[in-house]
Amino acid sequence: MLSNVLFVGWHLWATDRLQAxxxxxxxxxVVALMLFFEGLRFGLIDDxxxxxxxxxxxxxxIERDVGQFAMTASKLPQLSRxxxxxxxxxxxxxxxxxxxxxxxxxxxxxxxxxxxxxxxxFPRELAQGRRIQGPRxxxxxxxxxxxxxxxxxxxxxxxxxxxxxxxxSRGTTSPFTPYLFLTYDxxxxxxxxxxxxxxxxxxxxxxxxxxxxxxxxxxxALRADLEATMPDADFFTPAELGERDARYGAKLLGPxxxxxxxxxxxxxxLVMGFLRYSAVDARLREYAVQKAxxxxxxxxxxxxxxxxxxxxxxxxxxxLIGSMGLAHALHAWNPLFSAMPxxxxxxxxxxxxxxxxxITGSLLPLHRLLRLDPTLVFQR
Amino acid sequence: MIRWALxxxxxxxxxxxxxxxxxxxxxxxxxxxxxxxxGEADQVVAFIEHAPGDIWVLQDGIENLHxxxxxISDQAIADLRQALPDAQVLPVVYRDVLxxxxxDQRVAYAVGIGAQAGVEPWDIGHGAARPAPGEVVLPRPxxxxxxxxxxxxxxxxxxxxxxAGLSRGTFSMANPLIxxxxxxxxxLLKIGDGASFAVVTVAxxxxxxxxxxxxxGVDDVEIVRRDDLIRSxxxxxxxMGGELIRLMEIVGFLVSALVVCFAAFSFVARRQSxxxxxxxxxxxxxxxxxAVLVMSxxxxxxxxxxxxxxxxxSAPLLVRxxxxxxxxxxLPMYGHVGLGVTLIALLAVLAPARRVAQVDPTLVFQA
Numbered sequence: 001m002l003s004n005v006l007f008v009g010w011h012l013w014a015t016d017r018l019q020a021x022x023x024x025x026x027x028x029x030v031v032a033l034m035l036f037f038e039g040l041r042f043g044l045i046d047d048x049x050x051x052x053x054x055x056x057x058x059x060x061x062i063e064r065d066v067g068q069f070a071m072t073a074s075k076l077p078q079l080s081r082x083x084x085x086x087x088x089x090x091x092x093x094x095x096x097x098x099x100x101x102x103x104x105x106x107x108x109x110x111x112x113x114x115x116x117x118x119x120x121x122f123p124r125e126l127a128q129g130r131r132i133q134g135p136r137x138x139x140x141x142x143x144x145x146x147x148x149x150x151x152x153x154x155x156x157x158x159x160x161x162x163x164x165x166x167x168x169s170r171g172t173t174s175p176f177t178p179y180l181f182l183t184y185d186x187x188x189x190x191x192x193x194x195x196x197x198x199x200x201x202x203x204x205x206x207x208x209x210x211x212x213x214x215x216x217x218x219x220x221a222l223r224a225d226l227e228a229t230m231p232d233a234d235f236f237t238p239a240e241l242g243e244r245d246a247r248y249g250a251k252l253l254g255p256x257x258x259x260x261x262x263x264x265x266x267x268x269x270l271v272m273g274f275l276r277y278s279a280v281d282a283r284l285r286e287y288a289v290q291k292a293x294x295x296x297x298x299x300x301x302x303x304x305x306x307x308x309x310x311x312x313x314x315x316x317x318x319x320l321i322g323s324m325g326l327a328h329a330l331h332a333w334n335p336l337f338s339a340m341p342x343x344x345x346x347x348x349x350x351x352x353x354x355x356x357x358x359i360t361g362s363l364l365p366l367h368r369l370l371r372l373d374p375t376l377v378f379q380r
Numbered sequence: 381m382i383r384w385a386l387x388x389x390x391x392x393x394x395x396x397x398x399x400x401x402x403x404x405x406x407x408x409x410x411x412x413x414x415x416x417x418x419g420e421a422d423q424v425v426a427f428i429e430h431a432p433g434d435i436w437v438l439q440d441g442i443e444n445l446h447x448x449x450x451x452i453s454d455q456a457i458a459d460l461r462q463a464l465p466d467a468q469v470l471p472v473v474y475r476d477v478l479x480x481x482x483x484d485q486r487v488a489y490a491v492g493i494g495a496q497a498g499v500e501p502w503d504i505g506h507g508a509a510r511p512a513p514g515e516v517v518l519p520r521p522x523x524x525x526x527x528x529x530x531x532x533x534x535x536x537x538x539x540x541x542x543x544a545g546l547s548r549g550t551f552s553m554a555n556p557l558i559x560x561x562x563x564x565x566x567x568l569l570k571i572g573d574g575a576s577f578a579v580v581t582v583a584x585x586x587x588x589x590x591x592x593x594x595x596x597g598v599d600d601v602e603i604v605r606r607d608d609l610i611r612s613x614x615x616x617x618x619x620m621g622g623e624l625i626r627l628m629e630i631v632g633f634l635v636s637a638l639v640v641c642f643a644a645f646s647f648v649a650r651r652q653s654x655x656x657x658x659x660x661x662x663x664x665x666x667x668x669x670x671a672v673l674v675m676s677x678x679x680x681x682x683x684x685x686x687x688x689x690x691x692x693x694s695a696p697l698l699v700r701x702x703x704x705x706x707x708x709x710x711l712p713m714y715g716h717v718g719l720g721v722t723l724i725a726l727l728a729v730l731a732p733a734r735r736v737a738q739v740d741p742t743l744v745f746q747a
Contacts, residue, residue: 026642033635065482255704278398
């Protein structure tokens with residue numbers, strides 16, 4: 001019985017090879033679209049998580065109630081470093097200054113985040129060049145380097161101050177705040193020379209503190225001590241902070257990403273279902289021949305479903321390859337954005353939607369097929 | 381033959397509607413993505429478009445309002461008034477601020493409204509347009525997202541203000557606008573003196589001369605014409621996220637074109653044998669092409685119509701149920717996409733029509 005269903009299902013589906021090939025290609029294109037859009041949603045949020053989650057510290061202090069590292073400005077009191085370091089169990093408290101700028105270079109504008117640091121090792125990973133060793137040097141994120149056509153040895157101006165690019169960093173891309181790294185001294189000099197208002201009361205040169213604990217000190221206990229000592233600050237592990245940035249990004253971008261991705265899912269699902277329905281409906285007579293020859297409902301349902309599944313089996317891998325191609329194209333076109341079509345939740349959702357659309361579209365005409373008078377098949 | 385084509389479409393109503401539905405859905409994908417792109421990008425420059433002024437005077441080196449913090453001094457404002465004694469100079473307090481309770485904060489742009497008119501919300505849904513001290517006007521979707529209504533209290537930065545008005549057309553994902561009394565804005569945004577920027581209105585035809593006078597008489601400021609500022613913010617918005625939505629739209633269009641192509645092609649290709657019989661019975665090539673084009677045109681137009689109906693039904697639902705996304709369906713875009721879809725559908729059926737037209741009529745009766 002099963003082999004008959006398979007044989008007849010395959011035979012009927014593949015009779016018109018051109019039609020079958022075209023339908024595989026269209027299904028694959030729709031699958032690629034769905035996986036790409038959904039992968040983009042996951043990619044954007046993941047990029048927001050990466051940098052804060054990889055900060056080199058046991059705990060990160062940020063302004064109380066701000067709750068995010070990169071997406072909103074945090075201001076800590078200038079004395080917060082000494083407050084933290086005075087606490088037993090704290091090995092170092094490294095201040096970071098975060099200053100948003102719009103990098104305008106090579107006829108492009110990119111909102112970016114300058115990270116000024118003192119002794120910490122930034123960035124963690126270099127794609128090219130080296131870390132900062134002298135004054136007026138800058139390390140920039142890979143995406144920024146590509147967008148603004150910058151390489152080690154080039155000069156870039158920030159607030160009219162020329163800086164030499166000495167390194168290109170990796171793992172520092174964020175869709176809305178790709179990072180540039182400066183020493184603390186250079187950051188202060190540049191902003192003071194530019195006479196920017198950030199020296200006023202709405203800006204602090206301590207945005208965050210990277211707190212490293214003495215070996216063996218339990219984080220929860222020391223976190224409680226720090227919270228008691230520094231009431232103006234909240235303390236998070238880098239992983240928690242990464243998760244908070246990702247959550248905030250999801251909240252901020254979620255509606256638009258869910259809407260666009262949701263539209264792609266719904267329309268993709270319906271398109272696949274409609275096209276499969278239309279293909280089966282147009283060849284109802286050929287399926288009806290089987291009924292005239294004595295096939296029952298189960299057999300016919302199996303035959304129709306096999307056609308749908310064949311389509312899915314051939315189209316889904318192609319669609320996956322297509323979505324990976326689109327993800328590569330997106331990253332090449334604008335390296336600030338990345339899509340993750342291979343993320344398991346994206347793949348599972350895509351596969352389920354494709355299978356359900358293929359089978360539902362195949363089975364919808366079954367009711368009509370069952371009502372068809374077998375003798376009509378042989379008329380005309 | 382044309383009558384036959386129409387009868388065929390009617391006879392296979394299920395397949396016709398399914399194919400037209402495919403066309404409509406493909407078209408809807410492009411139109412929805414375009415509406416999202418248009419809604420967000422338009423909204424980024426909505427404040428500048430609704431504000432008065434020909435020249436915007438910002439902090440030196442700042443050429444954008446969006447994602448920037450500009451600050452000009454009292455001295456710069458005084459110099460500006462001195463350089464242009466006949467012009468209207470409106471200093472504006474404007475800065476990004478966190479809105480909402482800790483843990484559920486959103487970034488918004490706060491506008492301080494002083495005694496001078498010019499930068500109030502342009503469309504008020506409920507309540508007052510000019511907030512009194514201790515009050516704020518929020519975009520309606522932002523209030524809804526925070527679960528707040530008129531009269532409730534909302535946390536703005538480090539202060540608590542009463543919601544006195546709910547505005548319309550002032551919300552987008554990237555650029556929600558809230559309005560505060562100027563004193564509150566200065567206090568909460570920590571802008572004690574000066575302003576964020578000044579908007580200068582001059583007499584018609586005097587913009588160039590005014591810009592030159594500002595450049596000569598005011599130090600440390602950036603002089604940006606209104607159109608240039610709109611262009612600059614629009615471009616920044618595009619680079620920030622608009623480009624991404626635009627790319628999604630392009631990908632959507634390509635996939636949609638493929639779907640339309642396939643729907644029209646397969647609909648006609650499945651009727652090749654009937655067309656071949658018609659050819660054998662004496663139908664000319666012109667008749668065959670005519671019938672095929674009528675079928676394809678009918679499918680495409682039905683799809684375009686269905687897409688239009690779907691937008692009419694879904695647009696108010698989107699506004700109601702997804703207020704946090706600014707969507708702006710465009711009639712010209714509907715026309716362009718509809719035309720594109722129709723052309724693609726017509727081109728897609730030329731190959732099967734040509735195949736049928738070239739068939740030797742006698743072959744139909746063989747085998």
